[in-house]
Amino acid sequence: MTGNKADTEATNFLYPFIDAEERDSKSLLDDLAESARSKAAESAALRRSTLEANEALVATAAAEMARRFAAGGRLFTFGNGGSSTDSTTLAALFARPPSGDPLPAWSLTTDQAILTALGNDVGFELVFARQLIARSRSGDIAIAMSTSGSSPDLMVALREARRRGLYTIGFAGYDGGSFATSPDVDVCFVVRSQSVHRIQEAQALLGYQLWESVHSQGADA
Amino acid sequence: MIPTAIDRGLGDDLASDLAAAALTLARKFSDGATMWSLAPSWAPHAQHIAVEFVHPVIVGKRALPAVALIGPDFVSAARVSVRPGDIVIAVADADDPAVRSVMRRAPAWGATTLWIGNGARPPVGAADHVLWLDDPDPRTPATGGFVLLYHLLWELTHVCFEHPGLMKAGNGECSEDVCVTCSDEGRLGEVLTSSVEGVARVRTGGGEEAVSTVLVEPVAPGELVLVHAGMAISKVGEEA
Numbered sequence: 001m002t003g004n005k006a007d008t009e010a011t012n013f014l015y016p017f018i019d020a021e022e023r024d025s026k027s028l029l030d031d032l033a034e035s036a037r038s039k040a041a042e043s044a045a046l047r048r049s050t051l052e053a054n055e056a057l058v059a060t061a062a063a064e065m066a067r068r069f070a071a072g073g074r075l076f077t078f079g080n081g082g083s084s085t086d087s088t089t090l091a092a093l094f095a096r097p098p099s100g101d102p103l104p105a106w107s108l109t110t111d112q113a114i115l116t117a118l119g120n121d122v123g124f125e126l127v128f129a130r131q132l133i134a135r136s137r138s139g140d141i142a143i144a145m146s147t148s149g150s151s152p153d154l155m156v157a158l159r160e161a162r163r164r165g166l167y168t169i170g171f172a173g174y175d176g177g178s179f180a181t182s183p184d185v186d187v188c189f190v191v192r193s194q195s196v197h198r199i200q201e202a203q204a205l206l207g208y209q210l211w212e213s214v215h216s217q218g219a220d221a
Numbered sequence: 222m223i224p225t226a227i228d229r230g231l232g233d234d235l236a237s238d239l240a241a242a243a244l245t246l247a248r249k250f251s252d253g254a255t256m257w258s259l260a261p262s263w264a265p266h267a268q269h270i271a272v273e274f275v276h277p278v279i280v281g282k283r284a285l286p287a288v289a290l291i292g293p294d295f296v297s298a299a300r301v302s303v304r305p306g307d308i309v310i311a312v313a314d315a316d317d318p319a320v321r322s323v324m325r326r327a328p329a330w331g332a333t334t335l336w337i338g339n340g341a342r343p344p345v346g347a348a349d350h351v352l353w354l355d356d357p358d359p360r361t362p363a364t365g366g367f368v369l370l371y372h373l374l375w376e377l378t379h380v381c382f383e384h385p386g387l388m389k390a391g392n393g394e395c396s397e398d399v400c401v402t403c404s405d406e407g408r409l410g411e412v413l414t415s416s417v418e419g420v421a422r423v424r425t426g427g428g429e430e431a432v433s434t435v436l437v438e439p440v441a442p443g444e445l446v447l448v449h450a451g452m453a454i455s456k457v458g459e460e461a
Contacts, residue, residue, distance in 0.1 A: 022386030032240035032377045040231035043369050081272050085265035089363055098359040196278040197372040204365030
Protein backbone atom coordinates (compact mmCIF):
# COMPACT_ATOMS: atom_id res chain seq x y z
CA MET A 1 0.00 0.00 0.00
CA THR A 2 2.75 2.47 0.91
CA GLY A 3 4.50 1.99 -2.42
CA ASN A 4 1.31 2.65 -4.29
CA LYS A 5 0.61 5.64 -2.14
CA ALA A 6 4.04 7.14 -2.88
CA ASP A 7 3.44 6.69 -6.59
CA THR A 8 0.19 8.56 -6.60
CA GLU A 9 0.84 11.22 -3.99
CA ALA A 10 2.82 13.46 -6.30
CA THR A 11 -0.17 14.17 -8.49
CA ASN A 12 -2.96 13.99 -5.91
CA PHE A 13 -3.00 17.74 -5.46
CA LEU A 14 -4.49 17.97 -8.95
CA TYR A 15 -7.47 15.84 -7.91
CA PRO A 16 -8.49 16.88 -4.42
CA PHE A 17 -11.46 14.52 -4.27
CA ILE A 18 -10.10 11.64 -6.27
CA ASP A 19 -9.86 8.98 -3.60
CA ALA A 20 -9.63 8.09 0.04
CA GLU A 21 -6.70 10.46 0.53
CA GLU A 22 -9.06 13.37 1.13
CA ARG A 23 -8.62 14.62 4.69
CA ASP A 24 -9.87 18.20 4.97
CA SER A 25 -13.63 18.33 5.39
CA LYS A 26 -13.99 22.11 5.12
CA SER A 27 -14.38 22.17 1.37
CA LEU A 28 -16.98 19.39 1.49
CA LEU A 29 -18.89 21.16 4.28
CA ASP A 30 -18.95 24.38 2.23
CA ASP A 31 -20.26 22.45 -0.78
CA LEU A 32 -22.92 20.73 1.34
CA ALA A 33 -24.13 24.01 2.83
CA GLU A 34 -24.34 25.58 -0.62
CA SER A 35 -26.20 22.54 -1.91
CA ALA A 36 -28.64 22.76 1.02
CA ARG A 37 -29.33 26.43 0.32
CA SER A 38 -29.84 25.77 -3.36
CA LYS A 39 -32.19 22.81 -2.82
CA ALA A 40 -34.16 24.78 -0.21
CA ALA A 41 -34.54 27.66 -2.66
CA GLU A 42 -35.71 25.21 -5.32
CA SER A 43 -38.20 23.76 -2.85
CA ALA A 44 -39.55 27.20 -1.89
CA ALA A 45 -39.93 28.21 -5.54
CA LEU A 46 -41.78 24.99 -6.33
CA ARG A 47 -44.06 25.36 -3.31
CA ARG A 48 -44.88 28.91 -4.33
CA SER A 49 -45.58 28.04 -7.97
CA THR A 50 -47.60 24.98 -6.92
CA LEU A 51 -49.83 27.03 -4.61
CA GLU A 52 -50.37 29.62 -7.34
CA ALA A 53 -51.12 27.05 -10.03
CA ASN A 54 -53.58 25.18 -7.81
CA GLU A 55 -55.26 28.15 -6.13
CA ALA A 56 -58.61 27.77 -7.87
CA LEU A 57 -58.56 23.99 -7.54
CA VAL A 58 -57.86 24.23 -3.79
CA ALA A 59 -60.83 26.58 -3.41
CA THR A 60 -63.08 24.20 -5.36
CA ALA A 61 -62.01 21.14 -3.38
CA ALA A 62 -62.17 22.95 -0.04
CA ALA A 63 -65.72 24.16 -0.74
CA GLU A 64 -66.92 20.63 -1.47
CA MET A 65 -65.03 19.23 1.53
CA ALA A 66 -66.49 21.90 3.81
CA ARG A 67 -69.98 21.10 2.51
CA ARG A 68 -69.46 17.40 3.18
CA PHE A 69 -67.93 17.90 6.65
CA ALA A 70 -70.86 20.13 7.55
CA ALA A 71 -73.24 17.36 6.45
CA GLY A 72 -71.49 14.73 8.57
CA GLY A 73 -68.90 13.55 6.07
CA ARG A 74 -65.57 12.13 7.17
CA LEU A 75 -62.09 12.16 5.60
CA PHE A 76 -59.88 9.15 4.83
CA THR A 77 -56.27 9.68 3.69
CA PHE A 78 -53.81 7.12 2.33
CA GLY A 79 -50.53 6.73 0.47
CA ASN A 80 -47.43 4.53 0.26
CA GLY A 81 -44.05 5.02 1.95
CA GLY A 82 -43.16 8.65 2.66
CA SER A 83 -46.49 9.67 1.14
CA SER A 84 -48.25 7.50 3.72
CA THR A 85 -46.60 9.45 6.52
CA ASP A 86 -47.47 12.75 4.82
CA SER A 87 -51.07 11.62 4.44
CA THR A 88 -51.08 10.73 8.15
CA THR A 89 -49.80 14.22 8.98
CA LEU A 90 -52.62 15.66 6.85
CA ALA A 91 -55.27 13.54 8.59
CA ALA A 92 -53.86 14.64 11.95
CA LEU A 93 -54.02 18.28 10.85
CA PHE A 94 -57.78 17.88 10.30
CA ALA A 95 -58.47 15.74 13.37
CA ARG A 96 -56.15 17.47 15.86
CA PRO A 97 -55.69 20.96 14.45
CA PRO A 98 -53.42 23.54 16.11
CA SER A 99 -56.38 25.93 15.83
CA GLY A 100 -60.03 25.70 14.84
CA ASP A 101 -62.43 22.82 15.32
CA PRO A 102 -61.32 19.22 14.86
CA LEU A 103 -62.89 17.38 11.95
CA PRO A 104 -63.26 13.59 11.60
CA ALA A 105 -60.26 12.35 9.62
CA TRP A 106 -58.15 9.19 9.65
CA SER A 107 -55.16 7.81 7.84
CA LEU A 108 -55.72 4.30 6.51
CA THR A 109 -52.12 3.28 7.20
CA THR A 110 -52.10 3.46 10.97
CA ASP A 111 -53.28 -0.06 11.81
CA GLN A 112 -50.59 -2.65 11.01
CA ALA A 113 -52.93 -5.54 11.79
CA ILE A 114 -55.39 -4.42 9.12
CA LEU A 115 -52.66 -3.59 6.58
CA THR A 116 -50.87 -6.92 6.95
CA ALA A 117 -54.07 -8.93 7.11
CA LEU A 118 -55.31 -7.40 3.87
CA GLY A 119 -51.90 -7.51 2.19
CA ASN A 120 -51.49 -11.16 3.08
CA ASP A 121 -55.03 -12.37 2.50
CA VAL A 122 -56.33 -10.40 -0.49
CA GLY A 123 -53.25 -8.66 -1.95
CA PHE A 124 -51.56 -5.33 -1.49
CA GLU A 125 -53.60 -3.60 -4.19
CA LEU A 126 -56.63 -3.87 -1.94
CA VAL A 127 -55.17 -2.61 1.35
CA PHE A 128 -56.96 0.73 1.12
CA ALA A 129 -59.98 -0.18 -1.04
CA ARG A 130 -61.03 -2.91 1.38
CA GLN A 131 -60.90 -0.50 4.33
CA LEU A 132 -63.04 1.99 2.41
CA ILE A 133 -65.58 -0.76 1.72
CA ALA A 134 -65.78 -1.45 5.44
CA ARG A 135 -65.73 2.10 6.77
CA SER A 136 -66.79 4.70 4.24
CA ARG A 137 -70.18 5.83 3.06
CA SER A 138 -71.58 8.25 0.54
CA GLY A 139 -70.80 11.82 1.57
CA ASP A 140 -67.29 11.03 2.84
CA ILE A 141 -64.00 12.23 1.34
CA ALA A 142 -60.93 10.28 0.15
CA ILE A 143 -57.48 11.81 -0.31
CA ALA A 144 -54.74 9.74 -1.97
CA MET A 145 -51.18 11.08 -1.78
CA SER A 146 -48.60 9.85 -4.25
CA THR A 147 -45.61 11.20 -6.13
CA SER A 148 -46.13 9.08 -9.26
CA GLY A 149 -49.90 9.46 -9.24
CA SER A 150 -50.18 5.91 -10.54
CA SER A 151 -49.76 3.47 -7.63
CA PRO A 152 -52.09 0.50 -8.23
CA ASP A 153 -53.31 0.29 -4.61
CA LEU A 154 -54.26 3.97 -4.69
CA MET A 155 -55.97 3.68 -8.08
CA VAL A 156 -58.06 0.73 -6.86
CA ALA A 157 -58.97 2.62 -3.67
CA LEU A 158 -59.99 5.76 -5.59
CA ARG A 159 -62.17 3.68 -7.91
CA GLU A 160 -63.87 2.09 -4.90
CA ALA A 161 -64.24 5.48 -3.21
CA ARG A 162 -65.83 7.00 -6.28
CA ARG A 163 -68.18 4.04 -6.66
CA ARG A 164 -69.34 4.52 -3.07
CA GLY A 165 -70.09 8.23 -3.47
CA LEU A 166 -66.97 9.66 -1.83
CA TYR A 167 -65.42 12.90 -3.04
CA THR A 168 -62.01 11.86 -4.36
CA ILE A 169 -58.85 13.96 -4.29
CA GLY A 170 -55.47 12.89 -5.64
CA PHE A 171 -52.06 14.45 -4.92
CA ALA A 172 -49.52 13.62 -7.62
CA GLY A 173 -46.14 14.75 -8.93
CA TYR A 174 -44.39 14.69 -12.31
CA ASP A 175 -47.17 15.10 -14.92
CA GLY A 176 -49.93 13.81 -12.64
CA GLY A 177 -49.68 10.16 -13.67
CA SER A 178 -52.90 8.17 -13.84
CA PHE A 179 -54.59 10.42 -11.27
CA ALA A 180 -54.60 13.29 -13.77
CA THR A 181 -56.70 11.44 -16.31
CA SER A 182 -58.69 9.01 -14.15
CA PRO A 183 -62.48 9.43 -14.11
CA ASP A 184 -62.31 8.22 -10.49
CA VAL A 185 -60.49 11.38 -9.34
CA ASP A 186 -62.65 14.47 -8.80
CA VAL A 187 -59.74 16.82 -8.12
CA CYS A 188 -56.09 16.16 -8.93
CA PHE A 189 -53.36 18.40 -7.51
CA VAL A 190 -50.19 18.05 -9.54
CA VAL A 191 -46.80 19.21 -8.27
CA ARG A 192 -44.86 19.64 -11.49
CA SER A 193 -41.41 18.42 -10.52
CA GLN A 194 -39.22 15.39 -11.24
CA SER A 195 -37.87 15.16 -7.67
CA VAL A 196 -39.71 12.94 -5.20
CA HIS A 197 -38.35 15.03 -2.33
CA ARG A 198 -39.40 18.39 -3.75
CA ILE A 199 -42.80 16.94 -4.75
CA GLN A 200 -43.49 15.74 -1.20
CA GLU A 201 -42.47 19.10 0.30
CA ALA A 202 -44.85 20.96 -2.02
CA GLN A 203 -47.64 18.43 -1.40
CA ALA A 204 -47.32 19.00 2.35
CA LEU A 205 -47.89 22.71 1.86
CA LEU A 206 -50.77 22.07 -0.57
CA GLY A 207 -52.39 19.81 2.02
CA TYR A 208 -51.96 22.47 4.64
CA GLN A 209 -53.49 25.05 2.32
CA LEU A 210 -56.43 22.72 1.68
CA TRP A 211 -57.01 22.34 5.42
CA GLU A 212 -56.88 26.10 5.92
CA SER A 213 -59.29 26.69 3.04
CA VAL A 214 -61.75 24.11 4.39
CA HIS A 215 -61.86 26.05 7.65
CA SER A 216 -62.19 29.43 5.94
CA GLN A 217 -65.12 27.94 3.95
CA GLY A 218 -66.94 27.43 7.22
CA ALA A 219 -66.66 23.73 7.96
CA ASP A 220 -66.72 24.67 11.65
CA ALA A 221 -70.27 26.02 11.42
CA MET B 222 -52.86 33.70 3.18
CA ILE B 223 -49.63 31.93 2.32
CA PRO B 224 -47.88 30.38 5.30
CA THR B 225 -44.56 31.88 6.26
CA ALA B 226 -42.99 28.45 5.83
CA ILE B 227 -42.85 28.97 2.12
CA ASP B 228 -40.97 32.23 2.12
CA ARG B 229 -38.43 31.42 4.78
CA GLY B 230 -35.18 30.67 3.00
CA LEU B 231 -32.54 28.45 4.48
CA GLY B 232 -30.29 30.75 6.52
CA ASP B 233 -26.52 30.35 6.44
CA ASP B 234 -26.47 29.00 9.98
CA LEU B 235 -29.04 26.30 9.29
CA ALA B 236 -27.33 25.37 6.01
CA SER B 237 -24.04 24.95 7.89
CA ASP B 238 -25.76 22.97 10.64
CA LEU B 239 -27.25 20.65 8.02
CA ALA B 240 -23.86 20.18 6.37
CA ALA B 241 -22.16 19.29 9.66
CA ALA B 242 -25.00 16.97 10.66
CA ALA B 243 -24.89 15.17 7.31
CA LEU B 244 -21.13 14.58 7.60
CA THR B 245 -21.62 13.18 11.10
CA LEU B 246 -24.43 10.88 9.89
CA ALA B 247 -22.36 9.61 6.97
CA ARG B 248 -19.40 8.88 9.26
CA LYS B 249 -21.57 7.10 11.80
CA PHE B 250 -23.36 5.04 9.15
CA SER B 251 -19.98 4.15 7.64
CA ASP B 252 -18.95 2.84 11.06
CA GLY B 253 -22.08 0.67 11.27
CA ALA B 254 -24.52 2.91 13.11
CA THR B 255 -28.27 2.39 13.23
CA MET B 256 -30.36 5.58 13.33
CA TRP B 257 -33.31 5.68 15.73
CA SER B 258 -35.95 8.34 15.05
CA LEU B 259 -38.59 9.59 17.44
CA ALA B 260 -41.25 12.27 17.20
CA PRO B 261 -43.62 11.93 20.16
CA SER B 262 -46.10 14.54 18.90
CA TRP B 263 -45.70 13.90 15.16
CA ALA B 264 -45.05 10.18 14.76
CA PRO B 265 -45.36 10.36 10.94
CA HIS B 266 -42.17 12.44 10.81
CA ALA B 267 -40.23 9.72 12.66
CA GLN B 268 -41.57 7.14 10.23
CA HIS B 269 -40.86 9.30 7.18
CA ILE B 270 -37.22 9.65 8.32
CA ALA B 271 -36.92 5.88 8.74
CA VAL B 272 -38.40 5.02 5.34
CA GLU B 273 -36.30 7.72 3.69
CA PHE B 274 -33.03 6.10 4.81
CA VAL B 275 -34.11 2.45 4.59
CA HIS B 276 -35.76 2.64 1.18
CA PRO B 277 -34.22 5.53 -0.78
CA VAL B 278 -36.35 7.11 -3.50
CA ILE B 279 -33.30 7.38 -5.76
CA VAL B 280 -32.43 4.04 -7.30
CA GLY B 281 -28.89 2.91 -6.53
CA LYS B 282 -28.47 4.76 -3.24
CA ARG B 283 -27.64 2.40 -0.41
CA ALA B 284 -30.23 1.37 2.14
CA LEU B 285 -29.24 2.51 5.62
CA PRO B 286 -30.50 1.11 8.93
CA ALA B 287 -33.05 3.53 10.36
CA VAL B 288 -35.92 2.69 12.69
CA ALA B 289 -38.79 4.78 14.04
CA LEU B 290 -39.28 4.37 17.78
CA ILE B 291 -42.91 4.22 18.78
CA GLY B 292 -44.41 5.26 22.13
CA PRO B 293 -45.75 5.27 24.73
CA ASP B 294 -42.44 5.08 26.65
CA PHE B 295 -39.84 6.59 24.31
CA VAL B 296 -37.07 6.63 26.93
CA SER B 297 -37.36 2.89 27.59
CA ALA B 298 -37.71 2.15 23.87
CA ALA B 299 -34.56 4.14 23.11
CA ARG B 300 -32.64 2.71 26.06
CA VAL B 301 -33.16 -0.89 24.97
CA SER B 302 -32.55 -0.11 21.27
CA VAL B 303 -29.56 2.21 21.13
CA ARG B 304 -26.04 0.76 21.00
CA PRO B 305 -22.73 2.65 21.23
CA GLY B 306 -22.02 4.41 17.93
CA ASP B 307 -25.70 4.72 16.99
CA ILE B 308 -27.61 7.86 16.07
CA VAL B 309 -30.73 9.26 17.72
CA ILE B 310 -32.76 11.81 15.75
CA ALA B 311 -35.80 13.55 17.21
CA VAL B 312 -38.45 15.81 15.73
CA ALA B 313 -39.95 17.67 18.67
CA ASP B 314 -40.42 20.97 20.46
CA ALA B 315 -37.61 22.04 22.77
CA ASP B 316 -39.78 21.33 25.81
CA ASP B 317 -40.84 17.79 24.86
CA PRO B 318 -40.15 15.85 28.07
CA ALA B 319 -39.49 12.46 26.45
CA VAL B 320 -37.08 13.88 23.90
CA ARG B 321 -35.30 15.96 26.54
CA SER B 322 -34.79 12.85 28.63
CA VAL B 323 -33.56 10.78 25.67
CA MET B 324 -31.17 13.53 24.60
CA ARG B 325 -29.72 13.88 28.11
CA ARG B 326 -29.13 10.11 28.34
CA ALA B 327 -27.81 9.58 24.82
CA PRO B 328 -24.13 10.26 25.69
CA ALA B 329 -24.35 7.50 28.32
CA TRP B 330 -25.61 5.17 25.60
CA GLY B 331 -22.78 6.21 23.27
CA ALA B 332 -25.16 7.78 20.78
CA THR B 333 -24.81 10.85 18.59
CA THR B 334 -27.89 13.08 18.66
CA LEU B 335 -29.79 15.28 16.20
CA TRP B 336 -32.78 17.40 17.12
CA ILE B 337 -35.17 18.93 14.56
CA GLY B 338 -37.84 21.38 15.64
CA ASN B 339 -39.18 24.91 15.54
CA GLY B 340 -39.89 27.83 17.84
CA ALA B 341 -37.88 28.24 21.05
CA ARG B 342 -34.55 26.43 20.74
CA PRO B 343 -33.29 23.70 23.05
CA PRO B 344 -30.49 24.82 25.40
CA VAL B 345 -27.00 24.97 23.89
CA GLY B 346 -25.48 21.50 23.92
CA ALA B 347 -28.82 19.71 24.28
CA ALA B 348 -27.99 17.67 21.18
CA ASP B 349 -24.88 17.19 19.04
CA HIS B 350 -26.67 18.73 16.07
CA VAL B 351 -29.68 21.05 16.34
CA LEU B 352 -31.53 21.74 13.08
CA TRP B 353 -33.97 24.45 13.96
CA LEU B 354 -36.61 26.59 12.27
CA ASP B 355 -37.06 29.69 14.40
CA ASP B 356 -40.65 30.32 13.27
CA PRO B 357 -42.74 29.46 16.35
CA ASP B 358 -45.94 28.84 14.32
CA PRO B 359 -47.47 25.62 15.74
CA ARG B 360 -48.64 24.72 12.22
CA THR B 361 -45.04 24.50 10.97
CA PRO B 362 -44.85 20.70 11.43
CA ALA B 363 -47.70 20.32 8.93
CA THR B 364 -46.46 22.63 6.19
CA GLY B 365 -43.51 20.60 4.93
CA GLY B 366 -40.75 22.52 6.72
CA PHE B 367 -39.53 19.50 8.68
CA VAL B 368 -39.92 17.26 5.64
CA LEU B 369 -37.57 19.60 3.79
CA LEU B 370 -35.01 19.41 6.60
CA TYR B 371 -34.83 15.63 6.75
CA HIS B 372 -34.93 15.31 2.97
CA LEU B 373 -31.90 17.62 2.80
CA LEU B 374 -30.23 15.63 5.55
CA TRP B 375 -30.68 12.43 3.53
CA GLU B 376 -29.49 14.03 0.30
CA LEU B 377 -26.38 15.57 1.88
CA THR B 378 -25.52 12.38 3.77
CA HIS B 379 -25.37 10.47 0.51
CA VAL B 380 -23.14 13.16 -1.01
CA CYS B 381 -20.71 12.55 1.88
CA PHE B 382 -20.42 8.85 0.96
CA GLU B 383 -18.77 9.98 -2.27
CA HIS B 384 -15.86 11.21 -0.14
CA PRO B 385 -14.53 8.03 1.48
CA GLY B 386 -11.41 9.81 2.76
CA LEU B 387 -13.61 11.96 5.01
CA MET B 388 -15.58 9.13 6.54
CA LYS B 389 -13.20 9.11 9.53
CA ALA B 390 -12.82 12.20 11.70
CA GLY B 391 -9.52 13.79 10.62
CA ASN B 392 -6.65 15.33 12.54
CA GLY B 393 -7.67 17.94 15.02
CA GLU B 394 -11.25 16.73 15.15
CA CYS B 395 -12.45 15.01 18.26
CA SER B 396 -13.15 11.32 17.88
CA GLU B 397 -14.66 10.34 21.18
CA ASP B 398 -12.91 6.99 21.52
CA VAL B 399 -9.43 8.47 21.69
CA CYS B 400 -9.80 12.12 22.61
CA VAL B 401 -7.90 12.45 25.86
CA THR B 402 -9.05 15.99 26.43
CA CYS B 403 -12.69 14.94 26.50
CA SER B 404 -12.44 11.69 28.42
CA ASP B 405 -10.41 13.37 31.14
CA GLU B 406 -13.37 15.48 32.13
CA GLY B 407 -15.59 12.58 33.06
CA ARG B 408 -18.04 10.55 31.07
CA LEU B 409 -21.79 10.54 31.46
CA GLY B 410 -23.19 7.31 32.87
CA GLU B 411 -26.70 6.00 33.43
CA VAL B 412 -27.11 3.94 36.58
CA LEU B 413 -28.42 0.44 35.85
CA THR B 414 -28.60 -1.04 39.36
CA SER B 415 -28.78 0.28 42.87
CA SER B 416 -25.35 0.18 44.48
CA VAL B 417 -24.29 -2.79 46.56
CA GLU B 418 -21.41 -2.14 48.96
CA GLY B 419 -20.59 1.10 47.20
CA VAL B 420 -20.55 -0.28 43.64
CA ALA B 421 -23.23 -0.02 40.94
CA ARG B 422 -23.48 -1.16 37.33
CA VAL B 423 -23.37 1.94 35.16
CA ARG B 424 -23.88 2.28 31.41
CA THR B 425 -21.51 4.67 29.66
CA GLY B 426 -20.64 5.38 26.03
CA GLY B 427 -18.10 2.56 26.21
CA GLY B 428 -20.48 -0.06 27.54
CA GLU B 429 -21.39 -1.33 30.99
CA GLU B 430 -19.00 -1.08 33.90
CA ALA B 431 -18.84 -1.40 37.66
CA VAL B 432 -18.50 2.05 39.18
CA SER B 433 -17.81 3.13 42.73
CA THR B 434 -20.72 5.21 43.99
CA VAL B 435 -19.50 6.10 47.46
CA LEU B 436 -19.34 9.79 46.62
CA VAL B 437 -22.89 10.07 45.29
CA GLU B 438 -24.99 7.56 47.23
CA PRO B 439 -27.77 6.74 47.23
CA VAL B 440 -28.22 6.13 43.51
CA ALA B 441 -31.19 4.56 41.76
CA PRO B 442 -31.52 2.97 38.32
CA GLY B 443 -32.06 5.62 35.64
CA GLU B 444 -30.10 8.33 37.42
CA LEU B 445 -27.29 10.02 35.52
CA VAL B 446 -23.81 10.36 37.01
CA LEU B 447 -20.42 11.63 35.88
CA VAL B 448 -17.87 8.81 35.87
CA HIS B 449 -14.16 9.52 36.29
CA ALA B 450 -11.53 6.83 36.73
CA GLY B 451 -14.02 4.18 37.78
CA MET B 452 -15.80 6.45 40.21
CA ALA B 453 -19.07 8.34 40.05
CA ILE B 454 -17.99 11.83 41.06
CA SER B 455 -21.31 13.63 40.89
CA LYS B 456 -24.94 13.25 39.94
CA VAL B 457 -26.20 15.00 36.84
CA GLY B 458 -29.47 16.80 37.51
CA GLU B 459 -32.53 17.14 35.32
CA GLU B 460 -31.51 20.42 33.73
CA ALA B 461 -27.83 19.65 33.20
